[in-house]
Amino acid sequence: MADKLNVITIAGSLRKGSFNAALARQLPKWAPEGMAITQAPPWGDIPTYNADDQNSTGFPASVTRFADAIRAADGVIIVSPEYNYGVPGGLKNAVDWVSRVKDQPFKDKPVAIQSVAGGPLGGGRVQYQWRQICVFLEALAFLRPEVFVGMAASKFDEKTLEFKDEAGINFIKQQLAGFEKFIRKVTGKA
Amino acid sequence: MANVLTICGSLRKKSYNAALVRALPALVPDGMVLTAAPRVDTMPHYNHDDQEATGFPLSVNAFADAIRGADGVIIVSPEYNWTIPGTLKNAIDWVSRMKDQPFKDKPVALQSASGALLGGSRMQYHLRQCLTSIDALIFGRPEVIVTFAPQKFDAETLELKDQATRDMIKLQLAGFAKFIERVRAK
Numbered sequence: 001m002a003d004k005l006n007v008i009t010i011a012g013s014l015r016k017g018s019f020n021a022a023l024a025r026q027l028p029k030w031a032p033e034g035m036a037i038t039q040a041p042p043w044g045d046i047p048t049y050n051a052d053d054q055n056s057t058g059f060p061a062s063v064t065r066f067a068d069a070i071r072a073a074d075g076v077i078i079v080s081p082e083y084n085y086g087v088p089g090g091l092k093n094a095v096d097w098v099s100r101v102k103d104q105p106f107k108d109k110p111v112a113i114q115s116v117a118g119g120p121l122g123g124g125r126v127q128y129q130w131r132q133i134c135v136f137l138e139a140l141a142f143l144r145p146e147v148f149v150g151m152a153a154s155k156f157d158e159k160t161l162e163f164k165d166e167a168g169i170n171f172i173k174q175q176l177a178g179f180e181k182f183i184r185k186v187t188g189k190a
Numbered sequence: 191m192a193n194v195l196t197i198c199g200s201l202r203k204k205s206y207n208a209a210l211v212r213a214l215p216a217l218v219p220d221g222m223v224l225t226a227a228p229r230v231d232t233m234p235h236y237n238h239d240d241q242e243a244t245g246f247p248l249s250v251n252a253f254a255d256a257i258r259g260a261d262g263v264i265i266v267s268p269e270y271n272w273t274i275p276g277t278l279k280n281a282i283d284w285v286s287r288m289k290d291q292p293f294k295d296k297p298v299a300l301q302s303a304s305g306a307l308l309g310g311s312r313m314q315y316h317l318r319q320c321l322t323s324i325d326a327l328i329f330g331r332p333e334v335i336v337t338f339a340p341q342k343f344d345a346e347t348l349e350l351k352d353q354a355t356r357d358m359i360k361l362q363l364a365g366f367a368k369f370i371e372r373v374r375a376k
Contacts, residue, residue, distance in 0.1 A: 013238075014235060014236070014237035014238075014239070015237055015238040015239040016239055017239075018238075044235055044237070048201065048230075048231040048276075048277040048280075049201070049270070049275065049276060049277060050201040050202055050231065051201075051202040052201070052202045052203055083236070083279070083283045083286070084279075084282060084283060084286050084320045084321075084323040084324055085319045085320050085322060085323040086273075086274065086279060086316060086319060086320040086323075087273065087274070087276075087279065088236065088279070088280075088283060089235070089236060089274075089276045089277065089278070089279030089280025089281070089282065089283045090235035090236055090237075090276065090280055090283075091276070092270075092271075092273070092274065092275070092276030092279055092280075093235070093275075093276025093277055093279075093280060094276070095271060095276065096270045096271060096275060096276045096277075099270070099271050125319065129273055129316055129319075132272050132273060132312065132316075133271045133272055133273055135272060136271040136272040137271060
């Protein structure tokens with residue numbers, strides 16, 4: 001039996017009722033046997049990036065904690081809403097901080113991307129922005145299948161936020177299974 | 191006469207982009223007056239729950255009012271990790287949710303400076319994509335993409351010394367003044 005892979009999710013929205021955070025919380029249900037999925041530490045308390053602050057007082061504890069969790073993981077799944085056709089500023093700020101950390105945690109890190117949106121594209125535009133960011137970070141962005149959840153309001157239970165869409169669940173299962181293979185291939189982890 | 195607001199995407203003191211903003215007043219056409227927007231690091235991270243519970247923070251209102259009151263906006267920003275700095279995007283995310291959304295039909299020009307050969311252009315095209323979502327009127331060309339910034343700014347004073355860059359900025363600002371005039375509601 002191969003070692004279980006430790007994969008963390010980073011949700012791009014801070015609101016409690018977020019569809020993206022709800023999807024991230026439910027991913028363990030659909031993980032393949034060889035993958036354990038947990039949530040990354042919160043990024044909401046990371047201050048706005050300013051190189052002067054970094055030089056005078058170093059990296060805040062919230063940044064170090066976030067970076068350590070990414071570094072320790074075998075893979076990362078970003079589950080992000082699309083804000084104004086792009087990446088949410090809050091989460092991007094967290095990435096801006098960790099990109100400056102020595103032993104930059106995203107380097108050579110397998111990263112899968114998912115997005116949920118109320119409209120028909122399901123966050124298509126934000127995912128390609130994340131992919132561009134991954135190039136800079138030298139993260140290893142997983143390719144296909146991609147997971148775009150469009151028309152979100154019709155696919156989550158209104159009360160419990162349970163993701164109920166069968167077709168969507170199948171895509172997610174396929175992505176997670178593919179992501180496990182990808183991680184083992186690129187990291188050499190048995 | 192055009193009142194134009196400058197928004198700077200970098201917060202550090204020795205930022206080349208902040209230096210670029212400081213170079214602009216000497217390069218504007220007659221009748222264009224520049225004002226600096228409130229800093230973008232005054233705003234908390236966007237959280238829809240906070241917006242619902244306590245409304246828009248004062249800092250967001252101040253930023254939005256500055257945009258609304260201007261005839262045009264120039265965003266001058268570095269590129270972080272090949273895209274928009276999170277803090278600047280967060281400010282846009284906040285004001286995009288407002289009633290009487292301030293970027294709607296607002297003329298916006300873009301500038302960026304970076305140490306390397308692409309000059310922040312990847313950030314500019316992402317910004318164009320995001321500004322499309324909020325119905326800004328995005329100025330086309332000439333673009334101001336300042337490459338190899340350390341060669342173009344004085345190392346001590348951070349004054350913009352490169353004549354070709356100054357000429358390009360003058361052209362952009364003159365074009366932007368005409369653009370504002372053309373799209374301004376009569």
